[in-house]
Amino acid sequence: MPEIEVVLPKYLQIAGYLRDQIVRGDLPPGAEVPSERDLAAMWRVARPTATKALQALRQQGFVEARRGAGTFVRDVSPAAPRARERYERAAAMGTMYSDVERVEFPFVGIVEAPAYVAAQLGLGEGERVVKRQRVISNEASGPTELSTSWFPAVTTEVAPKLLVAERLRGGTVPHLVEVLGLRGAFARDQVSARLAGDEERLALGLPNPSAVLVYWLVVFDSEGGPVEFDEAVYPQERWAFRQDYPITV
Structure with a gap:
């Protein structure tokens, strides 16, 4: 039971x-x-x-x-917060980022969906999607995360701010919850590791080759339809995910 x-x-x-x-x-x-x-x-x-x-x-x-x-x-090994921690911070403080973090937008616009993005959003390969790319840097340690959010292009009809290269208060998910009237939305995470691509190495200042930690987050509406796909890439020296839980015997 x-x-x-x-x-x-x-x-x-x-x-x-x-x-x-x-x-x-x-x-x-x-x-x-x-x-x-x-x-x-x-x-x-x-x-x-x-x-x-x-x-x-x-x-x-x-x-x-x-x-x-x-x-x-202590001055411990550099760390990067996972998406859940950022959303909790946004709910409590109105922003996803700390005072020591800087956010830059290398690209914001509409593009053809790569195959893996289309699959996560339930779209056909090559369909149009919004791409919001951000580089998050720490004042002390430099670039900590390359984060890309993807949305079906039709979302901009009700959420045009997704095409503006600036931070949205509380993040994109709370913004979508507000403008789309989402209720009962939920998210799914998955984590993997791979070698960084050229664009990722450039954004994070990494040598070639470099391993990176990749965090995927898909946000679903109450009926299970995907509305946002996030891909966060972290340098290998940064651990990003830690959880404490009781062990019962």
Whole structure:
């Protein structure tokens, strides 16, 4: 029989929230993490619970304690947030990107759909699609992600802003939810690795050859029809996806 998913302990929920802030860049290397007392007050938990949350982050290598000063974010291996984390940030803060990130648009326009894009969007090969290409860079570490969003060209009849080379508040998915009136929309992720193409190496400043991590996200309406396909490409030295979950025996 199916079982109800076990909720993570409170201290891991707190640690996960702080870890996501670190990954997104909201808490950059060297930033001070809220104290045990502040975390206990913010999350309405006992002081020992906040202590365990900070201990978990130290064990995972994200923060370090400095005697008499507090707890600070370590300069860990560069990371890039996954799409779900960006959408959660947009819902909470109105933007998908942190203050240390810069977004540039190498290309925005209508093109013929490559075969793999047409397949993900349920279109015929060569049909017209919107291509929104973005390079996301971190002030400290340079390009972190080449992200391309694809939409059926007819979508621009109700969402013309997709053809404007500028950031949409909250991201393209919330914009489509608003203009298309989507209800019950859901998304599907898949991750793979491959060698970077010429365009990807140029955008991310990578040598030839270079392996990259590729993240596909397809957004569906409530009837299961695809409305958006995103392809995010990350340099190989960046891990992008991490999840904590309880193990039951």
